[in-house]
Amino acid sequence: MVNSLTCLLKNKVTEEDIVRDDEIEHLGREIRREIDAVFGRSLAIRELDTGSDNAAEIEINNLSNPYYDVERFGITFVASPRHADVLIVTGAVTQNMVIAARNTYDAMPSPKFVVAVGDDACTGGIFKGTYAVLGGADRIFPVDMKIPGNPPTPREILAGLLALMKTAGKTR
Amino acid sequence: MAEETLMEMESVQDLIGSAGLAAKIVPGPNDEYYLTVGEPAFDPLVTTLASRKCVLIGLFCTEGFSPDARFSLLYVFEKKNIVLILVRNSDGTATSVARIFPSASWFERECRDGFGIRFDGAFDERRLFLHETYPDGFHPLRKDVRNIPVTMRSTIDVVGEYPFRSVSGNGVYQVAVGPVHAGIIEPGHFRFSVIGEKIFNLEIRMFYKHRGIEKLAEGKTPQEVVRIAEAVSGDESVANATACCRAVEAIAQMTVPERAHYLRTILLELERIGSHLGDQGGMLVDVGFPLGASQFAVLREEVFRMNASLTGSRFLRGMVDVGGLSRDIPKRQLDELGEFIRELKNRYRIGLKIVLSTSSVLDRFSPTGVIRRSLLRPLNITGPMARASGGRVDVRINHPYGLYDRYPPTMKTLNDGDVLSRFTVKASEFLDSLDLIERLLADIPEGGVRTIPEIKDGYALSLVESPRGQDLCWVWIRNGTIERYKVRTASFCNWQAIEHAVQGEIVPDFPLINKSLNLSYAGTDL
CATH class of the missing domain: 1.10.645.10 (Cytochrome-c3 Hydrogenase, chain B)
Incomplete structure (x- = not known):
């Protein structure tokens, strides 16, 4: 039988944090510092897939799992490009996605930053030159940072974002 | 031939029913069987396979496969542990089998885009992986088409509009979602026809991520x-x-x-x-x-x-x-x-x-x-x-x-x-x-x-x-x-089930249903 008393007395299901990755903690603290200084405490990212093989999306999603949990460093993934500071682009830009990709970019308020994540987004990767692909993200809009990899790991993506913060801080 | 192969061969021969055709079955290297079928025998054979509860698991076109015609259409049928491939030669037209095997509808549209094959009697002749911005008459998988980007420009103008099936009636309205979604997900377009909160009809449109893998x-x-x-x-x-x-x-x-x-x-x-x-x-x-x-x-x-x-x-x-x-x-x-x-x-x-x-x-x-x-x-x-x-x-x-x-x-x-x-x-x-x-x-x-x-x-x-x-x-x-x-x-076929799975459900349950089906956009769009 469940009543308020049993709820009070039964063992709690919360437990101590068993996932802790010191390298990520260190990287995260540095990112936190940069975001606080440059972006006024929060960095809003919108993800745009222009033709990836879905591995890069999986890794970007993984940034929110308890091992990384990047929200505590001030990084949030937002639903609308209108709320975003940074556009993360994954995948080579396909003919079928060009218009939607451009609309997404145009919908973002300035100043805005574009980060290409993965080999395909950086250069077009193995798809460069096919009939269906225009090339890397920089074919259709300016790209501020490229994070190569097939796909890059969550740690590499975080390191890339940190590098972006640092350059953004300098050019302010 | 090993005894097992012989037994399997016999069951394939049983499957197609006609003794004349059965003699022409050729075993392939990977436990599949090939049968080249002439035009008069094709439609009756497909009807027979349908009545014997075969599943059409693939249909694709290839060029220069047979000396008799420019194109060959390969129909892959499965029945339990048997895989039978019908080879049908074509010079650019063929009859549609989509009314007998609904899975053929997307397959045929794919062949039409890629090779320009016309399927007579098809109930859906819209383009599939080539969206409106591709020029008319462009069939990239033909051998005489070079694999170079269609567009050298960095912007593309909107041309035409994809004709979604329209559903009308009292209180029916449309909700258009995508291709860019709210979460960290791949692109695709979902066109809901909704009554109140309930989904009356859903039509999906994919292939935003078409990268040209097969040609590559x-x-x-x-x-x-x-x-x-x-x-x-x-x-x-x-x-x-x-x-x-x-x-x-x-x-x-x-x-x-x-x-x-x-x-x-x-x-x-x-x-x-x-x-x-x-x-x-x-x-x-x-x-x-x-x-x-x-x-x-x-x-x-x-x-x-x-x-x-x-x-x-x-x-x-x-x-x-x-x-x-x-x-x-x-x-x-x-x-x-x-x-x-x-x-x-x-x-x-x-x-x-x-x-x-x-x-x-x-x-x-x-x-x-x-x-x-x-x-x-x-x-x-x-x-x-x-x-x-x-x-x-x-x-x-x-x-x-x-x-x-x-x-x-x-x-x-x-x-x-x-x-x-x-x-x-x-x-x-x-x-x-x-x-x-x-x-x-x-x-x-x-x-x-x-x-x-x-x-x-x-x-x-x-x-x-x-x-x-x-x-x-x-x-x-x-x-x-x-x-x-x-x-x-698997996703290429499985995607089509979502249109059925959401009927009568409420829009907020769509993301859950979609996730539970675990469909790959990239694997479908190629």
Whole structure:
């Protein structure tokens, strides 16, 4: 039988944090510092897939799992490009996605930053030159940072974002 | 011919009924059978196959395959453990079979876009993977079309509009979603016709990510195409690479070392557990149960890290290669994997128990997004979603490849076909895969992992059970390079079930239903 008393007395299901990755903690603290200084405490990212093989999306999603949990460093993934500071682009830009990709970019308020994540987004990767692909993200809009990899790991993506913060801080 | 092959040959001959045609059946290198059918015999034969409950699992076009005509259409039929390919030559037109085999509708549209084949009597003649911005009369898979970008400009103007099926009536309105979605998801367009909150009709539009994979593979060496196969869909890298390698190996009748078979099977199952974990976590995120979702997300991250330590890639890429594996995994690491799997099993059970004893989760999971069993055969629905609707389909059991005849997985089926059934089927398959990996680790022999591949010309079909279901691939090698690489992932067929699964459901349940079906956009769009 469940009543308020049993709820009070039964063992709690919360437990101590068993996932802790010191390298990520260190990287995260540095990112936190940069975001606080440059972006006024929060960095809003919108993800745009222009033709990836879905591995890069999986890794970007993984940034929110308890091992990384990047929200505590001030990084949030937002639903609308209108709320975003940074556009993360994954995948080579396909003919079928060009218009939607451009609309997404145009919908973002300035100043805005574009980060290409993965080999395909950086250069077009193995798809460069096919009939269906225009090339890397920089074919259709300016790209501020490229994070190569097939796909890059969550740690590499975080390191890339940190590098972006640092350059953004300098050019302010 | 071995006795087994003879027996199978007889059952294929029985299947087509006509003795005259039966004599012309030719066995292929990978347990598939080919039959070239002339135009007068074709339509009656298709009707016979339909009445014998065959499933059309693939239909694709290829050029220069037969000396008799420019194009050849290959219809791949499956009946239990038999795979029969009808070869139908065509100079550019053919009759449609979509009214008999609904799964043919997308296949035919694909052939029309790629090769310009006209299907008489087709009920849907809209373009499929070539959106409006592609010029008219452009058929990229024809041999005389060079593989260069259609557009050299960096912007493209909007031209025309895709004609969605219109649904009208009192109170019906449309909700257009995508291609760019609110979350971190791949692009696709969903056109809902809604009455109040209830979904009256859904039409999906895909292929935003069409990258031209099949054309890209042409003229490449088989080894290069394995890397392309890995890029078909990131979380099915091993499955698609294995399917491609198995076709190339079957053509040359290569013997893959025993140890490579074991390691490949372990990698295939590791890919499956990673996918199922991600999927189950995603379903829990979509019902707002982060406690459960985080449990699965933590385990999945650990699987990814294990993948990286075993192979150097979190997606197990770069391992599967023609002739076996590109490198061995040392015993010490396999021992670590065994330890990891044992621990994973216990921790997974804890997470699963929390989820399945939470009423708010069960409330959302059941009875949501039902896929009726009667849809499975007409649309060629496969994988966990078919098994959750009572379908006894699993390539590992129906057409065992590699080691699966010696290490058969248990067929896990449920009958309700809702989100809860899919979640539960995936949970039992997950545990089954862990058992399988443990058995493989216990028996794995020493030895080499790769035979030096000797590429021969020819063609072969290969089927592999990816985490999402049946992945089909057909490889034709000519002069040592790929002449045609056809790949059809499970998602290509499975996507079409979503239009049925959401009818009568409310719009807010759509993300949950979509997640529970675990469909790959990249694997469909190619």
